[in-house]
Amino acid sequence: IAIQLDPNHKQPYNILGIALTNLDKPEEAMLAHQNHIRIKPRDELGHNNLGSALNTLGRSQEAIVAFYKAFSLAPRSYVILRNLGQTLRHQNRNAEAIIILQKPVKLYPDCDTCW
Numbered sequence: 001i002a003i004q005l006d007p008n009h010k011q012p013y014n015i016l017g018i019a020l021t022n023l024d025k026p027e028e029a030m031l032a033h034q035n036h037i038r039i040k041p042r043d044e045l046g047h048n049n050l051g052s053a054l055n056t057l058g059r060s061q062e063a064i065v066a067f068y069k070a071f072s073l074a075p076r077s078y079v080i081l082r083n084l085g086q087t088l089r090h091q092n093r094n095a096e097a098i099i100i101l102q103k104p105v106k107l108y109p110d111c112d113t114c115w
Contacts, residue, residue, distance in 0.1 A: 013039065017049055026056035044073035048080050055087055063087050071100075078104035078111065 017032035030053040036046035051066035067084035074080055085101035088094075104111070 014045060014049065017053065021049075021053060021056070026053045029053040030057065042073055044070040044077065044080060047073065048077075048083060051083060051087070055083075060087055060091050064091070075103075076107055078108055 013032045013036035017029045017036065020026070020029035020032060030050060033046055033050035033053055036043065037050060040046060047066045047070035051063040051070060054060070054063035054066060064084065064087055067080060067087060070077070070080045071084055081100055081104045085097045088097035088100060
């Protein structure tokens with residue numbers, strides 16, 4: 001209903017994408033996150049969530065692009081850094097993954113929940 005009332009508001013697409021991910025519908029979640037980004041292209045949350053949906057679909061290279069975009073918008077987000085680093089590691093881009101995964105450790109040395 002929220003999307004029908006205001007199709008240019010990003011938040012309903014973000015919530016829809018997360019709900020679809022939780023329902024194991026990654027293709028539909030990806031589309032919702034793409035709509036989120038269409039409305040608000042500089043929102044790191046949309047790019048991060050798109051990366052997660054793409055990862056679930058086995059589209060790791062596209063996920064890395066989405067995570068790097070999210071990282072460029074929020075370079076201190078440990079969630080984005082973790083997602084990007086883990087995806088790079090799974091693609092055997094280990095040197096790159098190490099650099100990314102070391103950032104939150106340096107930024108948040110006392111964070112027990114970052115990992």
